[in-house]
Amino acid sequence: MKKNLAIAIIMVFMLSLLAACGSTKEAEPAATDAGKATATAAPGATTAPAAATDAPAASNIKGKVTFATNRTDMIGKQYVEYAKKFNEKYPEAEINFEAVLDYDKTIKIRLASGDLPDILLIPTIPKADLPKYFAPLDDLGLNDRIYFKDFQATEGKVYGIASGGNTSGIVYNKKDFAEAGITEVPKTLTEFYAASAKLKAKGFTPLASNFKDKWPLGGWINDVSTIASGNANTMNERKNSDAPYSVEGPILAGSLILKEMNKQGYLEKDINSSNWELSKKDVATGKSAMYYLGNWVINQVIDAGAKTEDVGFFPFPVNDSGKLAAPLGPDWFYGVNKDSKNLETAKAFVKWLIEDSGFDDFAGFIPVLKDKKPNLPQLSEFTANNPTMIEGVPNDDDTTAINNKAQITAEDLVQEVVLGDPKAVAEKYNKKWADAKKALAK
Missing domain, CATH: 3.40.190.10 (Periplasmic binding protein-like II)
Structure with missing residues (x-):
């Protein structure tokens, strides 16, 4: 491009x-x-x-x-x-x-x-x-x-x-924020955690993860890696490495945030039973306060019963730099x-x-x-x-071929990091990636 x-x-x-x-x-x-x-x-x-x-x-x-x-x-x-x-x-x-x-x-x-x-x-x-x-x-x-x-x-x-076209960010229930005393949307990750704590204290589920239904988890890797790195090619550039997955790198940044949210009790009480259709109603009624998803979900929340003026949307602060960004594609x-x-x-x-x-x-x-x-x-x-809007790029064919050979799906990776040992999960996926790359001679 x-x-x-x-x-x-x-x-x-x-x-x-x-x-x-x-x-x-x-x-x-x-x-x-x-x-x-x-x-x-x-x-x-x-x-x-x-x-x-x-x-x-x-x-x-x-x-x-x-x-x-x-x-x-x-x-x-x-x-x-x-x-x-x-x-x-x-x-x-x-x-x-x-x-x-x-x-x-x-x-x-x-x-x-x-x-x-x-x-x-x-x-x-x-x-x-x-x-x-x-x-x-x-x-x-x-x-x-x-x-x-x-x-x-x-x-x-x-x-x-x-x-x-889409961008992704935090879709939220404005009434929940007001009741929890949150007067400004978070601009840093620390502020995001603090807002989540206030929401939990008021009896709200701070963030609906849809963990069980799995497909909504893809953005925690595909989108957050772009925001964290400031580079739309982060996922494509995996082809240049035998070990692209690291707990210090941008690809797992979103999964680690979600893991912390789960640890602090900021997700659904039983994440393995979370339900996509029900979660829309929960955000619409205020039982759950936030989503991390694309702008496409906003109308679904409204259709589930929320008033337009009660639904907000802000960029997801994935770190404490104070510099907001969002993918666009x-x-x-x-x-x-x-x-x-x-x-x-x-x-x-x-x-x-x-x-x-x-x-x-x-x-x-x-x-x-x-x-x-x-x-x-x-x-x-x-x-x-x-926010800095980071323009998306087409998927790289070589990277896609390696990913398909390794049979890696972003959603599975997110789940394993949230529920397991991140370092062990990273080692597992690095091995799958390296083996696939070697088999394809990429």
């Missing part, structure tokens, strides 16, 4: 947030890792978007297609309306939705078996493998209108389009199975999701379309804390 691209998107992002500050519309409710392209116009500008002249012909958009989604909470609800609206636009087309848990792991298994739906979210695979499974999406007329187009691209072709990427029997219909649904569904507003995303501004007031509070 070129330096000027990073500067451009961050400028557009900030302009977007300023424009969103005056919005009174309540966004409605979305889900894992924190890149950018040069904008032709700031969100809200009058410049017309590029014409989608190469979009699939309507006459070819027919037949049944299935979308495998990680948004299990939308099955039987919002997706019913999506299917209806898409069918109104394309009467001969039918969209079905398949809910998938433990998405990345499950879809990678299905890639190997060939059991793929028509539309899916692209798992963590090397970009060189994209043409094996996915159809190019350059004919949708979106390439010049979107951010992150180079993330899931190879050999000059785009195979994935981001569902939206794409959420999941939509991809289309190259062997879909109704390929044009599948592509048309991806285009519809980006342009017409309103999913980015529903999910609380930073829109992937360059000419669309975000609709989430909590983002203005976040940026008021002046």
